[in-house]
Amino acid sequence: MSNTYLKERRSESVFKALLLLSSFIIIILLFSITLTLIIESYPSIKHNGLSLLTGDIWDPVSEKYSILPFIVGTFLTSILALIISTPFSLAASLYLGEYAEGKRSSRLIKAVLDLLAGIPSIIYGFWGLMVLVPVVRKFEELIGIPPLGIGIFTASLILSIMIIPYTTSIAREVIKLVPQDIKEAAYSLGATRFEVIRDIIIPYAKSGIFAGILLSFGRAFGETMAVTMVIGNANYIPKSIFAPANTMASVIANEFAEATSDLYISTLISLGLVLLIMSLIVNSIGRFVIMKLYVK
Amino acid sequence: MNEYISSKKRERIDKIFKFSIYIITFTILIPLFLIFGFIITNGIKNISIEFLIKNPVPVGETGGGILNALIGTFILIILSSVLAIPFGITAGIYLSENSNKKYAQYISTFVDVFQGIPSIVLGIIAYVWIVLPVKKFSALSGAVALSIMMLPTIIKATEETLKMIPYSLKEAAYSLGVPYHRTILKVILPAAFSGILSGTLVSIGRISGETAPLLFTAFGSNLLEWNIFKPMNSLPLLIFNYAKSPYPEWHELAWSASLVLITIVFLFNLLASIGEKKWKIKF
């Protein structure tokens, strides 16, 4: 009898140890991912030094590696996507969190956003290539610039559709956190809904909305397939928002499997390292701001 | 009098604002319709039983299907689930069980941050960890990348679901002299089944459409492959390869494959929400 209890006690300790151990996994993973990228990109950083960031030529054939064009391309596409998508995300989050809260019509919009969020990136890319690129080409013809169709602008358009559901869901959560009694106090003073939104909700929720936009930025610059297919894959610093370019993610996707020399691969991995560090920073800040808001 | 006018003006602004919010919100319907419209109308043309049960054929030949990619996708899903689910659930249990500890709270935030790592980066990782040492692309390396992607979702789903389970249930088990591990495994986990299942299905839905981490891991193949140590095709890879080809026939096939892929993804999402409702435990 007491033997059984001893066994139980042992399984209990083993179980607890197992749980603790598996919680380490995520730290170990994050740590080893970072370490792996650092080690693997070290040859490139050592060989290229600062010219990785200062030059403007990416030419693997002549072993000239500057990642600046891709950093510029990444920021341009992502920020343009945020500029396009934010009005829609904010409107939708106000609609869901304020105007249609609990109403049936909000279900429709929620379903639409869920569907948009569920479409795989590759399908966005393919659709963009087949449908959006010709439209953009017409538009470029109309305004009198070279009608390429592909380029930063097209990539940003696709990205903006992709991140609307994401920003909206965070902004909506944050808007819901605004205490009902503050809103009611404002209404009881005769404020209109617009005034409540402008003077109560937005000021209260603005840090959270900012965090939502920041997290969406993280989403946007890491997005690979959709961008790869429509951005035009040009390895120089873009001259305009209609120019073809490459983002860090898209250049990895395009060239990694074909990279022949070790230095080439190492440089592509260094792009991965930059992506990782950017995503860790952006996500940490975003999560931190949101956590603060929940505590408040 | 003055006040009257100004309140009228305020009401007008209020109305205009509301109207614009509605208009802008409903504009979001347009891309949805355009995307689904094109995929369905273009995709449905080539969908047939043949399309689903035949392997791809070389350029020039007509017909051909996506069987190898379908099977590859399912093998990748199963493989990454096997890798991710056990760790995801145990880590989730730890986080919810120790939610008052600083360490667990940090890890929980870590998991959130982890979720933001771009999938292409995980592709690189699986390449360095698995492809490079054996010098061969393989389904296994793709599954490793995908399983790392699944992990945070499963951990979060487990953690959130377990946190909702009332303490009284645990007390009931303790009062019967049930040790901790049995309480968790036989009482708490079954009660959390629906939530964990739905989180897992959501994460499967997400990885089944992933392409970037597979580009230089699973790599793709034109053959029907069962061996997880060899390159393997998947639906997203097939779509990518067909889409960037110059042949219109292959574009047609890519549309149909997109329709199939999107159906699979949404089936998983649908299952997730049905499962969550159907097996929801009332306390």
Place this chain on the structure above:
Amino acid sequence: MEDQILTIRNLNAYFGDFHAVKNVNMTVYKNTITAIMGPSGCGKTTLIRCINRLHELTEGAYTTGEIYLKNNNILSMNPIIIRRQIGMVFQKPNPFPTMSIYDNVIAGYKINGIKMDKTEMDTIVENALKKAALWDEVKDKLKQKGAFLSGGQQQRLCIARAIAMKPEIILLDEPTSALDPKSTLKIEELLEELKKDITILIVTHNIAQAARISDYTAFMYLGELIEYDKSDKMFTNPSNPKTNEYLKGCFG
């Protein structure tokens, strides 16, 4: 005089800095119903949670003193063993939501991995349900989930679950406070029946209930055991003025 079954010596219970039970000494007699009453926050629930070692599971909680079940000090034994010998029923009915009525009753064996054959299990389930006065109501739906029962039935299911383990003592923590008067009465009658086999400790803030069913009553106030005596004496002629005040409804 009845046999002693449980002896509490200098028991103190803490939640971190908070001293919840202060130096309690009392003896519980076999096959009796002992009621512990007092205003909320007086430590009565904490007291019985010390007896089956549930108290120490709360973060920062600990106990000092001794509690003897017959001759063994509960506080130095393996809690798992103790909890299988001392059953507990909680304020809110808490049947296992994923299990059938049958599985709920046998849960103490099944979850603990104690193997037995089907007929043995059937007998245990039937007996426990009969003792819990639930058998007639559920015998045709043993495979249904326990969550479909009414509140009073759920609570009796929890009682059946506890007594299926054949404990020496069961602890009841305000078991009827979430129930209607009819279900309450049913459970009170059931306890009278049960005490033939099992010793019962019941926490209640309902003075009338304590008077109706208990043989002994303990009155606690601010963590201290103010008075402990036969119920007949306590409710007619309490020796401590504080008890008198409480019984008259002056506080609590």
